[in-house]
Structures are given as structure tokens and as C-alpha cells.
Amino acid sequence: MRYEDWHTHNALCRHAIGSIEDYVKKAINFDLNVIGISDHFPYEYLRSELPSLEQIPYEEYAMPLYDLEIYFLELENLKEKYLDQISVRFAFEIDYFKHQDYVLNRYLKKYINKLDYILGSVHVLFGKAGTFAFDDGRFLNKYKEYSVNDEIYIEFYNSLQDMIKSPTFELDVVTHFDLPKKFDKKVKDKDNIMEKAIETLRLVKKNDLTVEINTSGLRKKAKEQYPNIDIIKHIYDLDIPILLGSDAHKPEEVAYEFKSITKMLKDIGFNRFAHFKKRRRSFIEI
Ligand SMILES: [Zn+2]
Numbered sequence: 001m002r003y004e005d006w007h008t009h010n011a012l013c014r015h016a017i018g019s020i021e022d023y024v025k026k027a028i029n030f031d032l033n034v035i036g037i038s039d040h041f042p043y044e045y046l047r048s049e050l051p052s053l054e055q056i057p058y059e060e061y062a063m064p065l066y067d068l069e070i071y072f073l074e075l076e077n078l079k080e081k082y083l084d085q086i087s088v089r090f091a092f093e094i095d096y097f098k099h100q101d102y103v104l105n106r107y108l109k110k111y112i113n114k115l116d117y118i119l120g121s122v123h124v125l126f127g128k129a130g131t132f133a134f135d136d137g138r139f140l141n142k143y144k145e146y147s148v149n150d151e152i153y154i155e156f157y158n159s160l161q162d163m164i165k166s167p168t169f170e171l172d173v174v175t176h177f178d179l180p181k182k183f184d185k186k187v188k189d190k191d192n193i194m195e196k197a198i199e200t201l202r203l204v205k206k207n208d209l210t211v212e213i214n215t216s217g218l219r220k221k222a223k224e225q226y227p228n229i230d231i232i233k234h235i236y237d238l239d240i241p242i243l244l245g246s247d248a249h250k251p252e253e254v255a256y257e258f259k260s261i262t263k264m265l266k267d268i269g270f271n272r273f274a275h276f277k278k279r280r281r282s283f284i285e286i
């Protein structure tokens with residue numbers, strides 16, 4: 001089996017390093033079958049709609065709107081150039097913001113037919129502590145505004161649920177399913193948070209979406225893939241499709257720990273990974 005990495009970034013988003021080509025070349029080195037280029041969709045379009053966005057450094061989170069054309073030109077070029085060696089798939093990781101689908105889709109419309117898949121993510125909360133990116137270390141002081149970390153998880157899962165349920169938000173894959181654990185902040189009532197995660201997984205199933213097994217958590221303080229093994233077992237029981245993402249922000253992180261994670265997944269019982277082309281899902285045996 002040749003691995004496929006469905007979640008990578010590059011210098012266009014202003015917080016990753018390396019050109020798209022650097023990631024493609026690394027993937028060829030590792031003999032991957034697919035390299036999914038899934039850089040962050042711009043946040044800029046929300047400026048006038050969501051004034052509280054000014055509280056986060058969104059210009060460091062994603063490419064500006066004027067780079068979108070360059071992104072696709074580069075992707076088309078690399079797809080062609082390395083055709084015999086690897087499949088380059090086109091994607092965006094798009095953040096869900098409640099009630100903003102209409103404006104998002106106005107900007108996405110032009111590119112949506114070029115995409116092979118869309119990663120749907122939640123990185124920004126609009127809850128008890130105001131607007132902040134809970135996975136950005138610069139906002140760690142915001143965690144103190146919650147009486148227990150559990151509240152952050154609840155806000156996160158509520159947001160994920162809104163995203164999954166939204167009839168106007170386009171997505172194929174739900175990313176890093178327990179991202180609030182990034183800084184290894186412990187929860188008080190584990191069972192309650194697990195219940196919330198399972199409730200969210202049922203919605204994933206109902207909407208026939210795919211969940212990403214994201215290995216970047218292994219590089220973070222949490223020292224564990226997203227999501228944790230208990231959630232992965234529920235994903236298996238619910239027969240929800242999965243695929244692998246490294247969330248590489250450096251070329252050398254491509255396919256990070258894919259071998260060990262695949263072994264773990266096979267031990268649980270998984271025997272296939274989802275695969276996307278032009279937003280149609282198929283499967284590869286593992
Ligand atoms: Zn990123």
C-alpha cells in the first residue's frame with residue numbers, strides 16, 4: 001500500500017515553511033500515492049462581516065485573497081509536472097464561522113469546481129472568552145477565563161456540530177477531531193466530553209462525511225494523534241470513513257508517523273482509507 005497524505009500547508013499561509021513544490025517533492029521521496037495540498041482558505045473575506053476577527057492575527061493564518069489565483073496556477077503546474085510520479089490533489093482547509101456561509105460561498109464559488117475535497121475545521125471560538133484561536137499558543141491566557149477546560153471542548157464540539165449540520169457549508173472531511181487537547185489541557189469530566197464527541201460523530205455519520213486521523217498532535221504537547229484512541233474506536237463502531245493527514249507545516253513533516261498510526265488503525269479493525277477526487281469519495285485497501 002502506498003500512503004496518501006491529505007492535509008498539508010505551505011508558505012502561502014504565512015505560518016508554514018516551504019513551497020508547494022517542496023511538499024510534492026518530499027511526498028515523491030516517500031513514495032506517496034497522493035499528496036493533498038490543503039492550505040488554509042483566506043479569512044480576509046470576513047473582515048467586514050465579523051468585526052471581532054480583528055482580535056486574531058488572521059493575516060498570519062491564511063493566504064490573502066489575492067494569492068488564490070497563484071495557488072491554483074501553481075497546483076495545475078505541479079500536477080502536470082509530476083503526473084508520472086504522484087497524484088497532486090487540490091483542496092482547502094476552511095474554517096467554519098457561524099452564519100458566514102453565504103459570504104464564504106461568494107468567494108469560494110470561483111474555485112469550488114477545481115477542488116478534489118474540502119477539509120472543514122474549527123480553530124476559532126466565539127464563546128465565553130470572546131474571539132480567540134484556541135490552538136494558537138499566543139492565546140493561552142484565554143484558557144484562564146474558563147472555569148474548567150471542559151467548557152472549551154463543549155464550545156468546540158458545538159461549533160463542529162453547527163459546521164456539520166449547516167446545509168450551506170461545503171465540506172468532505174472533518175479535521176483534528178479533539179483539537180482542544182493540543183496544549184495538553186486536561187478535562188475534568190471525561191465521560192461528559194466523550195459523550196459530546198460521540199454525539200458529534202453521529203452527525204458525521206448522518207451526513208456521510210469522513211473523519212481525518214491527524215498525526216500532528218504527536219508533534220505537540222499532547223503527544224497523541226487527533227483524535228484519541230477512544231474516539232477512533234467509536235469511529236470504527238459507527239463505520240465512519242477515515243483518512244490520514246499530517247497537517248505538515250514543514251516539508252519534512254509530510255506523512256509524519258503514518259506507518260505507526262496505520263498499524264494502530266489496523267489493530268482496531270480498519271481495513272480501508274477514504275480517497276477523494278473531484279469531491280467524490282472512493283476507498284483504498286490498507
Ligand atoms: Zn496551519
Ligand SMILES: [Zn+2]
Nearest residue numbers: 007009093247
Ligand atoms: Zn491544517
